[in-house]
Amino acid sequence: MKLERVEDYNEMSQKAAEAIYDKIVNSDRVVLGLATGSTPEKMYGILAGMLNENSVDLSHVYTVNLDEYVGLASDHPQSYHHYMKNIFFDHVPIPPENTFIPDGAATDLDAEVKRYDRMLEEIGGVDLQLLGIGRNGHIAFNEPGTAFDSRTHVVDLAETTIKDNARFFNTIEEVPTRAISMGLDTILDAKSILLIASGEGKAAAIDGMINGVESADMPATVLQRHDDVTVLADKAAMGKL
Numbered sequence: 200m201k202l203e204r205v206e207d208y209n210e211m212s213q214k215a216a217e218a219i220y221d222k223i224v225n226s227d228r229v230v231l232g233l234a235t236g237s238t239p240e241k242m243y244g245i246l247a248g249m250l251n252e253n254s255v256d257l258s259h260v261y262t263v264n265l266d267e268y269v270g271l272a273s274d275h276p277q278s279y280h281h282y283m284k285n286i287f288f289d290h291v292p293i294p295p296e297n298t299f300i301p302d303g304a305a306t307d308l309d310a311e312v313k314r315y316d317r318m319l320e321e322i323g324g325v326d327l328q329l330l331g332i333g334r335n336g337h338i339a340f341n342e343p344g345t346a347f348d349s350r351t352h353v354v355d356l357a358e359t360t361i362k363d364n365a366r367f368f369n370t371i372e373e374v375p376t377r378a379i380s381m382g383l384d385t386i387l388d389a390k391s392i393l394l395i396a397s398g399e400g401k402a403a404a405i406d407g408m409i410n411g412v413e414s415a416d417m418p419a420t421v422l423q424r425h426d427d428v429t430v431l432a433d434k435a436a437m438g439k440l
């Protein structure tokens with residue numbers, strides 16, 4: 200893994216936006232794997248600003264998101280559909296038909312995970328996958344215990360994840376307990392991966408991911424198997440290395 204240590208959240212956001220911008224403007228066609236959560240929020244704002252300032256055409260850009268909560272309609276304020284629209288898609292001229300997010304409100308979840316895997320295949324695979332990391336080492340919603348050979352699947356969220364994400368909901372009872380997530384093996388299919396992290400709350404997970412032995416207890420260790428991963432993190436998140 201290539202490590203890039205930056206000063207703080209602002210610098211991490213700027214550098215991540217630049218990396219994605221470069222990929223977009225230097226490709227004839229590009230599939231971006233996108234992440235949600237609080238970590239990439241500022242990055243999306245910076246990226247949208249750069250794209251608009253330079254009037255970049257985005258008709259060659261396709262996006263596939265990692266995950267979505269089960270049971271939230273796409274217009275629910277905490278759904279990842281809403282997050283992406285609000286924070287990025289509404290601000291850039293990306294064709295809506297080029298953007299893909301699992302449907303957490305699907306009545307047949309088995310059919311939905313199969314449909315999503317099929318779509319990933321048909322779209323030709325992810326060129327650049329953006330990832331955050333959970334404090335417990337999850338990537339996308341692949342919680343500790345997830346098989347390394349998992350494809351898109353329905354997951355039960357860990358107690359720690361529900362608690363961490365309760366800050367976005369009015370009460371902890373409102374936090375969905377399940378999600379649809381690309382699997383660990385699905386994530387490894389990406390040609391290159393950019394994992395971003397900020398703050399000392401992520402330091403143990405970053406250390407475990409890089410220095411720990413490969414183990415389902417720390418899902419992010421699966422990235423040790425990939426030969427093009429960049430970890431872009433601030434000093435605090437790299438504080439235990």
Ligand SMILES: O=P(O)(O)OC[C@H]1O[C@](O)(CO)[C@@H](O)[C@@H]1O
Pocket residue numbers: 234235236237238239330331332333334338339340360364
């Ligand atoms: O960026 P945050 O909010 O710390 O979340 C970390 C990770 O957790 C998730 O939000 C899922 O809980 C991921 O989407 C994200 O990468």
